[in-house]
Amino acid sequence: MHIVHRESEDPTKYEMACLSGIFNLRRPPHRPVAVIQVTSADDIIEAVRLAHQQQCQIAVRSGGHSMAVWSLHPDSLLLDMGKWKELAVDTDRGITTATPSITSKELSDAVMQHDFIFPGGHCPDVGLGGFLLQGGMGLNARNWGWACESLAAVEVITAQGKQLLCNAQQNEDLYWAARGAGPAFPGIVTKFHLQLRPAPAQGIRSSGYIYPRALYRTAFEWALSLIPQTDHNTEVVMVAHYGGDRTSLDDLQFLVYFVSMEATMSKAQSALQQVQDTRPAGTLVEWFYQEDSLDRLYNNQHQANPHSHYYYTDNVFLDNDVDVTLSLEEAFLTLPPGKSSAFWYPMYPHSRRVLPDMAFGVQSDHHFCIYSICEAENEVPRYRTWVDEIMGRIRLHAVGAYIGESHGSHPPSWYWGEERADRLAAIYRKWDAGRLFTGVQSAELNN
Ligand SMILES: Cc1cc2nc3c(=O)[nH]c(=O)nc-3n(C[C@H](O)[C@H](O)[C@H](O)COP(=O)(O)OP(=O)(O)OC[C@H]3O[C@@H](n4cnc5c(N)ncnc54)[C@H](O)[C@@H]3O)c2cc1C
Structure with a gap:
């Protein structure tokens, strides 16, 4: 294992070790006392021993992609697992x-x-x-x-x-x-x-329909209407993003995207044909039953979420009974021009199934998430205020949120539900009564 210590390391190398692998440029100012780069379970056991000896908390980083940068904590020992690949x-x-x-x-x-x-x-x-x-x-x-x-x-x-x-x-x-x-x-x-x-034995196929801002309601109501009968192995998402030169609200577009993961091409074709037959007129671009691949999907995501940018994200699970088009209209239609995106991701039918007994438990038919993305640090407060205000209004129609794309500042019950949050707190107390691990920053569980 390799230890990069704040006191003895060259400051540039120390800073690089602290920030290694972090995706979001919007980072808390906290820094650990040392970064321990681990590549085995034995390294981690030794790091735990060191943490006890030095009376430091331990923070963990694996891929560095948490939007809130959970891994940076003041005066902790940061366990960077990024180089341990097995x-x-x-x-x-x-x-x-x-x-x-x-x-x-x-x-x-x-x-x-x-x-x-x-x-x-x-x-x-x-x-x-x-x-x-x-x-x-x-x-x-x-x-x-x-x-x-x-x-x-x-x-x-x-x-x-x-x-x-x-x-x-x-x-x-x-x-x-x-x-x-x-x-x-x-x-x-x-x-x-x-x-x-x-x-999927015969590969992956997709269809996509891009609508202009003016057809927000038409496109969204169509997408919503499809969900109850759309083939379950077809993933659906509606993403708002900017096309053209991304400078004016008029450049806003809605991509309604269908990816079939069906086992055979004939099933995929029939699933996507049902979608194609009902699409409203007015698309800017569309494609049907296109040969696709996970590589291509990953590449699209890579383009949509550029590195070296400032991200501020939040999300909700909307109540199943709300008027979804209306509740999300303001958020979708006022997305700040530039590289930001917002997406609606339907979880039906899984949202209606009984989940296994586990810590995760808050979900609904409709997941909605905003990725506000800007290039300059001085723009961050404006983007953040926009997200916080919009989400504050949407939360009135929501049942909770996914901790994964959140900044974690809501009470634990918002992410886990009352009962599971209590059980999680009890498990936390049992296994880490002394709070060796830094855990969540703001949603205090261990009270
Ligand atoms: C561009 C982008 C796209 C995304 N897309 C999706 C998506 O499609 N679906 C989705 O669900 N999420 C998505 N996310 C959210 C992402 O999954 C979460 O932020 C996740 O926490 C990242 O994991 P990580 O290991 O890379 O992050 P890290 O920042 O390394 O870890 C986050 C925290 O998790 C805990 N942790 C990590 N590893 C360990 C460990 N080994 N032991 C104990 N605790 C640990 C620690 O508290 C750590 O600080 C996306 C994020 C980004 C930036």
């Missing part, structure tokens, strides 16, 4: 084991070689660590569910430096927490054991 596929059992810094794309590339797929994150470079612990809104989540539901087991190092296997039979409470606690998990995950699914 992945194995057990093709007989359809299980992969992976270290938390493995990204969505690395996982997907490895398992696709064996004709498996995993509902990993849409963004290619999100780390499994943060993504899975918080729930994981991955590929075709509306039918394949939250990625953490495919977690067969998890290997954990506790605040006492013990190495544990946690699954449905042993250390069940940590296994429960590992599926949804996110930054409030009271341990360090060293490996995930993930149940894989058969990959």
Whole structure:
């Protein structure tokens, strides 16, 4: 293991180590006393021992993609797992084991070689660590569910430096927490054991329909009307983004995007044909039943979420009974011109299924998320104010939010529900009574 210490390291190298792998340019000012780059479970056990010895808290970073940059805490020991990359596929059992810094794309590339797929994150470079612990809104989540539901087991190092296997039979409470606690998990995950699914045998097909700003209602009401009958293995999203030179509200466009993950081409074609037959007139661009691939989907995400920008994000699960088009109209139609985006992601039918007993539990038919993105630091307050004000009004029609794309400043019940938040707090107290781990920054669980 390699330790980069604030007191003894060259300041530039120390700063680079502190910020290594962090996606968002909007970062808290806090810095750790040292960054410990770990590449094994033994390194982590040693780091836990050091933390006790030096009476420091431990913060963890896997892929560095948390929007709130959960891994930067004042005077902590930062465990950077980014260089520890291990992945194995057990093709007989359809299980992969992976270290938390493995990204969505690395996982997907490895398992696709064996004709498996995993509902990993849409963004290619999100780390499994943060993504899975918080729930994981991955590929075709509306039918394949939250990625953490495919977690067969998890290997954990506790605040006492013990190495544990946690699954449905042993250390069940940590296994429960590992599926949804996110930054409030009271341990360090060293490996995930993930149940894989058969990959769509004949590939992936997509259709897309881009509407101008003026057709917001037409496009959205159409997309909403499709959900109850659209094939369950077709992922649907409506994304607002700017086209043209991205400078005026008139450049705002709505992409209604359908990706079929059906096992056969004939099923994919029939699913996408139903969509095609009902599309409203007025598209700026459209495509139907196009040959697609995970690589192309990841590349699109990469373009849509540029690196080296300032992000401020928030999201909600809307109440199932609200007028969705109306509730989101202001947010969609006043999205700040530039690179920001907002998206509606339907979770039906999964939203109506009973979830396994796990920490993740707040969901609804409609997920809505804003990624406000700007290039200059002095623009951040304006973007942030816009998001906070808009989301403040939308929250009146919401039942909670996904901790994964949140800044974590709401009460725990907003992310986990009252009962699960209480249970999580109790598990936290049991496994980390001394608060070795920094955990969530603002949504205090451990009261
Ligand atoms: C461009 C972009 C696209 C995204 N797309 C999606 C998406 O499609 N679906 C989705 O669900 N989310 C998405 N997210 C959100 C992302 O999944 C979360 O922010 C997630 O936390 C990132 O995980 P990470 O390991 O990269 O982050 P990190 O910042 O490294 O980790 C976040 C926190 O999780 C905890 N943690 C991480 N690893 C461990 C560990 N090994 N042990 C214990 N605790 C740990 C720590 O508290 C850590 O500070 C996206 C984010 C970005 C920036």
